[in-house]
Amino acid sequence: MVDDSLILKLVSQLSGKSFDPESEGGPFQYFVADGLEIGKKKYRLIWLLEKDQIYIGVVNAYRRR
Amino acid sequence: MNMGFPSESELKKIRKKLEKAQGTLMLSPNATPLERFRWDICQKFVIYKQEHELSVDEMAKLLGTDKAKVSKILRHRIESFSTDRLLEHLQILYPDTKLRVA
Numbered sequence: 076m077v078d079d080s081l082i083l084k085l086v087s088q089l090s091g092k093s094f095d096p097e098s099e100g101g102p103f104q105y106f107v108a109d110g111l112e113i114g115k116k117k118y119r120l121i122w123l124l125e126k127d128q129i130y131i132g133v134v135n136a137y138r139r140r
Numbered sequence: 141m142n143m144g145f146p147s148e149s150e151l152k153k154i155r156k157k158l159e160k161a162q163g164t165l166m167l168s169p170n171a172t173p174l175e176r177f178r179w180d181i182c183q184k185f186v187i188y189k190q191e192h193e194l195s196v197d198e199m200a201k202l203l204g205t206d207k208a209k210v211s212k213i214l215r216h217r218i219e220s221f222s223t224d225r226l227l228e229h230l231q232i233l234y235p236d237t238k239l240r241v242a
Contacts, residue, residue: 088166092183093183093186093187093190094164094186095164095186095189095190095214095215097158097161097163098154098157098158098161100146100150100154102144103146105154105158106163106164107158107161107162107163107164108163108164108166109162109163109164109165109166110165110166110168111166112166112168112169119163121154121155121158121163123146123154125144125145128144132145132146134151134154134155134158135155135158
């Protein structure tokens, strides 16, 4: 089940890595990471960053089948 | 902090749009040293693009290749790239690149 705890584990896997945005709109950049693994299951995470703000906005997270 | 998070309708649109996006392929926890090395090379391309504020088109011109190939590298979808080719491109961006066996 994709709950907050799992999402936090997915987001933590982004640490120390760089990503190219898939899309941009206004002050937002949108990113997609595919194939994140937790417990042999793969997930897809979509998040945003807002210009001049320090937070990660999780847009979607789901298991890949 | 003044977060201006997108509206729910904007998020709905972006979710639909990004469903089809390839996205960056993450490194498996079981990656071999070579796979890790190749993934790290791709990271260098992403960092270069960000630091120099380049578009994919501009990077393609700089590397003497096409936009589609650059896009694949930036997304770490490099099955069809030899390590040699990746390193050739990397040396265009970072001429002082050195390889070392640890």
